Every structure is written in C-alpha cells, then in structure tokens.
Amino acid sequence: MSNQQQYVVSKKWLLARLYEPDLVIVDCRFQLGKPASGQEAYTESHIPRAVYVDLERDLSAPIGEHGGRHPLPDVETLAERLGRAGISRESRVVAYDDQGGAMASRLWWVLRYLGHEQAYVLEEGFSAWVRDGYPTTAEQPVVIPTTFAASPRTVMLVGVERVREVVARGGAVLIDSRDPERYRGEVEPLDRKAGHIPGAINRVWSAGRREDGTWKSPEEQRARFAELPQDGEIIVYCGSGVTATPNVLALQEAGFTNVKLYGGSWSDWISYSENPIATGEE
Structure with a gap:
C-alpha cells in the first residue's frame, strides 16, 4: 500500500x-x-x-x-x-x-x-x-470561462433511503465526522435536533491532521480507521455534508475503496420526523 x-x-x-x-x-x-x-x-x-x-x-x-x-x-x-x-x-x-x-x-x-x-x-x-513568506496578491486574475464536461460517479453519493436501509439492516459502516459532544447529542449549535444516526461511529474530521495543521500520512490515516473493512461500504456524514469530505479524503488516502458521502448529512436526516435519533456513545 x-x-x-x-x-x-x-x-x-x-x-x-x-x-x-x-x-x-x-x-x-x-x-x-x-x-x-x-x-x-x-x-x-x-x-x-x-x-x-x-x-x-x-x-x-x-x-x-x-x-x-x-x-x-x-x-x-x-x-x-x-x-x-x-x-x-x-x-x-x-x-x-x-x-x-x-x-x-x-x-x-x-x-x-x-x-x-x-x-x-x-x-x-x-x-x-x-x-512561511510565500507570495500573495490582491490582484484578481482574468478568468476565461470554459466548459466542464461532467461524468458523475453516482456511486460516491448516497441519500436518506440508503442510510435508512443501513440503520435497519446493517451492510455498511456509518461514520459521523462531527465533534464528539455533537455526536453524543450534548450540544447542537447548528441544527434543530441533537444526537446522531443510530449505529454510526464517531471519527471527528479534524483528527485527519496533525497538531501543526499538516495532513496525516496514509499510514496514520489507516491507524485512525484500523477496525474498518478495507473494501466494505463506508458512508460518511457530518452536519451538512461539508466537514465529512476531509474524512472521505482521509479514508481514500488510507486505501479504502468503497467510501460514500451522505450529501444531506445530519441536517437532512432530522428533516424527516420519522427518522430515529441516537444519543450518547454507541
């Protein structure tokens, strides 16, 4: 590897x-x-x-x-x-x-x-x-618009239906990327309800970096996710689908091949009143 x-x-x-x-x-x-x-x-x-x-x-x-x-x-x-x-x-x-x-x-x-x-x-x-003294400028570059030809990899994204299936029947690992106190439901500064998706494990996204702000090596990232199956399906979420993405990057650096983002994340999950909520440690 x-x-x-x-x-x-x-x-x-x-x-x-x-x-x-x-x-x-x-x-x-x-x-x-x-x-x-x-x-x-x-x-x-x-x-x-x-x-x-x-x-x-x-x-x-x-x-x-x-x-x-x-x-x-x-x-x-x-x-x-x-x-x-x-x-x-x-x-x-x-x-x-x-x-x-x-x-x-x-x-x-x-x-x-x-x-x-x-x-x-x-x-x-x-x-x-x-x-570190690298160059900066206030000058705005001249941007020449171009065409971006998208060929979406739909397998990289999941919606609420797939997450509900996992909560009900397993079949994938759910990773919550938020701070531990938000995961446990003790505080919720941004969303209407506190807690996490039942069955999710907590791996805070910022732990992908060292104290000095540099990213951990692939080996160090593997150590963060050591108990997870390398080729199993992993679904990552956070509050709104933003801070989950550094965890997706870290997992891919660590060699995991089946990593998906729950785009709407916690703020989407709680928009459905019927969805279950867990609190505390799993």
Whole structure:
C-alpha cells in the first residue's frame, strides 16, 4: 500500500508550479455564519492566480425542506459553475482554505464526484502560506470561462433511503465526522435536533491532521480507521455534508475503496420526523 499522499500537495509543490497554464488554484475560504468573510478575505489577499469559489453560492443549492443545510446542486449546475471559474476536465485543480481543509475538501469531493481526476487539496491553509513568506496578491486574475464536461460517479453519493436501509439492516459502516459532544447529542449549535444516526461511529474530521495543521500520512490515516473493512461500504456524514469530505479524503488516502458521502448529512436526516435519533456513545 502506498504511503505517498495522492490528493494532498505541499506549499513547495504549489509554489514550483504556480504559473503552469493548466493549473487552476481555487480559494475556498468560508466561515459558517459569516458568509461574506471568505470573499472579503480573498479580495484583500490570496495566492497568485487563485480564483474564488464560494461554499454557499457555488457549491451548494438553495435550502429546501429536505437536503440539509448545504444541499448539493444538480450536476449541470455544478458543471456550469466550475466552467465559469475556468475549470475544465483537463485542469489540474489545487484548492485551499483557512478552515483546516474542510472547504477545500468539499471542492475536491465535488470535482471527484463529477469525474475529475486531477484534484488536490493544499497541505495547509492560507495562513501557513503567508506565515512561511510565500507570495500573495490582491490582484484578481482574468478568468476565461470554459466548459466542464461532467461524468458523475453516482456511486460516491448516497441519500436518506440508503442510510435508512443501513440503520435497519446493517451492510455498511456509518461514520459521523462531527465533534464528539455533537455526536453524543450534548450540544447542537447548528441544527434543530441533537444526537446522531443510530449505529454510526464517531471519527471527528479534524483528527485527519496533525497538531501543526499538516495532513496525516496514509499510514496514520489507516491507524485512525484500523477496525474498518478495507473494501466494505463506508458512508460518511457530518452536519451538512461539508466537514465529512476531509474524512472521505482521509479514508481514500488510507486505501479504502468503497467510501460514500451522505450529501444531506445530519441536517437532512432530522428533516424527516420519522427518522430515529441516537444519543450518547454507541
């Protein structure tokens, strides 16, 4: 098994390729509850040539009765928005944020879901890039819109029906990526109901990184998920389908081959009054 990261690139790697024409650098900075802050931070300063992609405006659909707090847009909408950002199927895409990789991983996941191979997350966030003296600019790049030809990998995504089947009959591992106190139902800062999907195990997404903010190696990621079957179906969720994506990335780095995202996650699950809720430790 490889101990080389497939989906995470270092600051040095990016610096060396900063001006290669097929590279699209994407700033994904976003703070929940402060929807304008990412765009403002980007306008002030960003990695040269980076374009800005917004979690709520670009990578989410409007909120409805179901689908959670950050519903995935349909494939055509996503493809159109990526093309508008200058991303085609031939682009190599490197995403970064300042939120521990959560927002960048959402873009990474969306690209993979739409059939894109060369998608990467920058090892650390924008603050680390600045701290280490790497170049920044306030200059906005000229973006030439292109066509993104999507060929969705529908097996990467599950909806509430599949999760209900797993709760009732097993057949897959459910991973809750939220903080332990939210998983246990002791606090719930964002959603109407507290707790977790019955049978889910808790693996907080931020444990995929070391203390210094760098991503753990594939070997270290394997240790986090040591008891899980390498080829068994694994369904990952969080509050709204965003912070689950770094766990999807970590599982894939660790060699798991059948990893799926429950797109609507907890906020979708609780939108159905009949769905059962568990609290405490499993």
